[in-house]
Amino acid sequence: MVSTAAFAEIAALAGEPARAAMLQALMEGRALTAGELARAAGVTPQTASGHLARMAGAGLVAVEKQGRHRYHRLASPAVAQMVEGIMQIAATRPAPVRRLVVGPRDEALRRARTCYDHLAGRLGVALADALVAAGHAEIEPEAASLTASGVDLLASLGIDLPSPAAGRRARMLCRPCLDWSERRPHLGGAVGAALCSHCLAQGWIRRIEGSRAVAVTRRGEEALRRHFGIVLT
Structure with missing residues (x-):
């Protein structure tokens, strides 16, 4: 007690x-x-x-x-x-809540950007959330992993992942990365890098010159909705 x-x-x-x-x-x-x-x-x-x-x-x-x-x-x-x-x-009645503005103030950066070699911002977090919600990934405060269905999903999209047995020095397959603006995790590691490369190669996103921001194309909006159930606002 x-x-x-x-x-x-x-x-x-x-x-x-x-x-x-x-x-x-x-x-x-x-x-x-x-x-x-x-x-x-x-x-x-x-x-x-x-x-x-x-x-x-x-x-x-x-x-x-x-x-x-x-x-x-x-x-x-x-x-x-x-x-x-x-x-x-x-609470006896609704009170106004002052929302904190954190991270980059540039709306394009907040919406979608690269974090080294993986996706961040609302797009990166939405991808992580979608994978977790569908049972394709598990994210803990200090670790993340793909489930068998997650590996199958990425394979169906043509995304090849390195084998976990590639050696002790191989890059971590999947890890959570605390998002600068959303302050929630997006996916880093080899999985995050592979997703980012795939989105670029397929024309789902395009880089914005002179910035880490990326723009989601119309083709990308359709693909993200179809494969991950994401509608980015």
């Missing part, structure tokens, strides 16, 4: 106004930096860092490192359920 002291500690951490604002901002499911959460809470970055350290220590938030950046997200579905329950009880 949970002790009264532990219950009171979690309640106090979640109930402080600045920390409550951060938890609510993280309910969107995106990973956010300390600076972004500071703006959401109306506090300084230093104060936000202190709050985040306390919440991480109590298991309310988790920290992910992506290059030189540190992103924060809710630590588990149980934390999200707790926050949602408090919000439902506290």
Whole structure:
């Protein structure tokens, strides 16, 4: 049974106004930096860092490192359920939610772009979501994998993947990559690279000169809808 002291500690951490604002901002499911959460809470970055350290220590938030950046997200579905329950009880009427603008402000970059050799932005995340929803892939915070049906799907499209037995130094077949703008995972590794190359080769997307952004062609819109059930907005 949970002790009264532990219950009171979690309640106090979640109930402080600045920390409550951060938890609510993280309910969107995106990973956010300390600076972004500071703006959401109306506090300084230093104060936000202190709050985040306390919440991480109590298991309310988790920290992910992506290059030189540190992103924060809710630590588990149980934390999200707790926050949602408090919000439902506290809400007497709908309140306007200020949406954070994160990542690149260029709409073309936010919609679709390359991340090294794989696809990112809304297109990259939509592809990852579609594969998971159809049972073709499994994505965890630190790992990702194709299922047998996923391998069959890519093979039916003419996408050849390297054999996992190609050697210990072979590139990781599939890995999650936290998206810069969507703050949700897209697929990297050999699978992500193969999907990107295929989309380019088939004319589903085309590069935009002088930018990492790519444009989805009409042919690509039809192919993405037919093969993956994606309608990109």
